Amino acid sequence: MAKKKTLFECQACGFQSPRWMGKCTSCNQWDTMVELTADQIRFLNETAKSATGIHSSKAKPITQVEEDNIVRFSSGSRELDLVLGGGIVPGSLTLIGGSPGIGKSTLLLKIAGNLAKQRQKVLYVSGEESSGQIKLRANRLDANDANLYLLSEISLNAVMAEINSTSYSFIVIDSIQTLYSDETPSAPGSVTQVRTITFELMRIAKSLHIPIFIIGHITKDGSIAGPRVLEHMVDTVLYFEGDSNSELRLLRGFKNRFGSTNEVGIFEMNRSGLNDAKSMAGRFFNKDKLQSGSALTVIMEGSRPIVIEVQALVAEAYGHPKRSSTGFDNNRLNMLLALLEKKLDLPLGTYDVFINISGGIKITEPAADLAVIAAILSSYRDRELSAETLFLGEVSLTGEIREVPGLSQRLKEMETQGFTKAVIPKKPLDETQIKCFVADEVSKVLEWM
Ligand SMILES: Nc1ncnc2c1ncn2[C@@H]1O[C@H](COP(=O)(O)OP(=O)(O)O)[C@@H](O)[C@H]1O
Ligand SMILES: [Mg+2]
Ligand SMILES: [Zn+2]
Incomplete structure (x- = not known):
């Protein structure tokens, strides 16, 4: 009989080890190692496979391979399109990270509004704010449109049911840390939760060919909960930079399966939201x-x-x-x-x-x-x-x-x-x-x- 494989995982950083440890050797936190169930280990293997796109098939001469035809559409923001490598790719999963208050919700609600106004059906899921609060912000951002649907929800099952019930063409998840899957017993925001949810979102993005943007908060030490887990699974990773005293915000690409990570989006925060910055001349010096x-x-x-x-x-x-x-x-x-x-x-x-x-x-x-x-x-x-x-x-x-x-x-x-x-x-x-x-x-x- 094959020996049962055991695997422990740090719920703070995602580090895995075949042995239990009181203190994680990767992030030095105590009592964060949790043993994964057989189901979770199977899920992990599945995730790894789909993340790298490995499936059993035969090698082909490159001359017979058809290139992927990436058709992008504009987000309605010149700066966001630039960091994305020319626009939004259908079926892609994008992570937008940044510290609290930097403007993640503001930017994505505005983008959601832009697309809704172009007669695309958009779903904005928030586990942080009520629909009424989001509506207030949408008024300020001029993002109100009948094609923009709000869902205030923290249960992944309920979110999945909504996505499956209507044909949306763009989805925002605000934020990954607030969603909760019944499948795993650990707390929202933990590595196991984040991975399970991201995997489900990726599966639905690919199968329904819908672009999904996930918002992630950066914790005190500068990392998103389970950073390795999330970053490796999604197609694109963008992080906000900038200090809260200045109205300028930079959105930098760290990973992009569909383009370069060279470009930086530059936005400015004002009453009407986070808008494409006009000119950089004279902004950073006196x-x-x-x-x-x-x-x-x-x-x-x-x-x-x-x-x-x-x-x-x-x-x-x-x-x-x-x-x-x-x-x-x-x-x-x-x-x-x-x-x-x-x-x-x-x-x-x-x-x-x-x-x-x-x-x-x-x-x-x-x-x-x-x-x-x-x-x-x-x-x-x-x-x-x-x-x-x-x-x-x-x-x-x-x-x-x-x-x-x-x-x-x-x-x-x-x-x-x-x-x-x-x-x-x-x-x-x-x-x-x-x-x-x-x-x-x-x-x-x-x-x-
Ligand atoms: N009524 C308002 N007028 C102008 N700016 C506002 C208003 N409400 C919030 N903001 C700005 O928006 C920022 C919050 O952005 P938000 O998108 O909620 O951040 P995040 O989602 O990244 O935590 C605040 O830092 C604040 O500067
Ligand atoms: Mg927010
Ligand atoms: Zn750790």
Whole structure:
């Protein structure tokens, strides 16, 4: 007789182990390991198969394979279409995550309204708010339409029954953490629940060919409950970024089975909802009030150049020096500081250094290194930089400054916004109105400050 397979799963993070543990070795939480039943293990295998699309079939020469014909339709929002890779794909399952209050419900209710107005039958399921509350929001967003159906429900069975009873062409689930399946005994929001529900939603999305958008809240530690479970199962994963003080919200793609994850959607929050942001010019800096410690640069968000401000605060340390950054990689900051210390002989080891990127932007490319260095030097010397000058360049471990991709696009954006000077590692090949100063080594930056 085959030995019974046992499997334990952490209800907080989804980590699995053949042995029971008091403390999860993956997320370090206590008493979260639960033994899965034989049914659940079977379900798990089924999920894994359908997620990877594996089924027994024979290999074919690529020349005989017919390509998938992906027909998309517009969500009515230019920015959402952009992050999705050109629009909504029928039968796809999309996860939209973000911290509470960032605008997930607002955006999807608006999209639901857009589609309803184009005579598509839309279902908005909410386990968080009553239909009356949602109606109030819909009034404000101008999303009222007879084709938009509201269902205030937390039982998965009831939601499934509704989906099966009417032919909807777009469905929103707000949120995955509030839905509950009777099939599993664990609490709403737990890994087992989230997986069961996501699997059922995926099955229905694929079989009825309906696009389904799932909203997921991000917990304190920055992850959606059972992140691995959810992210691996859905077709597309989008996360909201941005700080609650600014009206701008960024929607970034982390996974997309139907397109690239390069693009970022930019929205602005106002009374009438979360709308496509109009222009990025001048949104992330204040040219008239550039103080010491601020340096400007141009980052690329997907295909779009955006001028942003890097702020640094360098202050004498009392005790162990602190280094901390918001919107910029901390390890990279440490590397840049070590480099400044070594190449410019600055005694930064006795200073606290803080970095902040304005507007809640997270820098994901090394092209802003030079601006970070310029901001640090400016704060250290307490001397403000010219508000006409932008800094562009990747700094290597040897202190060499390297070229950045998309230079001509970035320079063009600077021109459009009326900047006149740039400090860059190499003269650009294309013609430009911007006066370019070359700094190909960290030690040369000082000459232009
Ligand atoms: N009446 C209102 N007028 C303007 N803004 C509002 C109003 N009600 C809510 N908001 C804004 O919408 C945000 C809530 O968005 P919501 O879509 O509910 O977030 P999420 O679903 O991500 O938790 C709030 O942070 C608030 O700024
Ligand atoms: Mg909400
Ligand atoms: Zn865990």
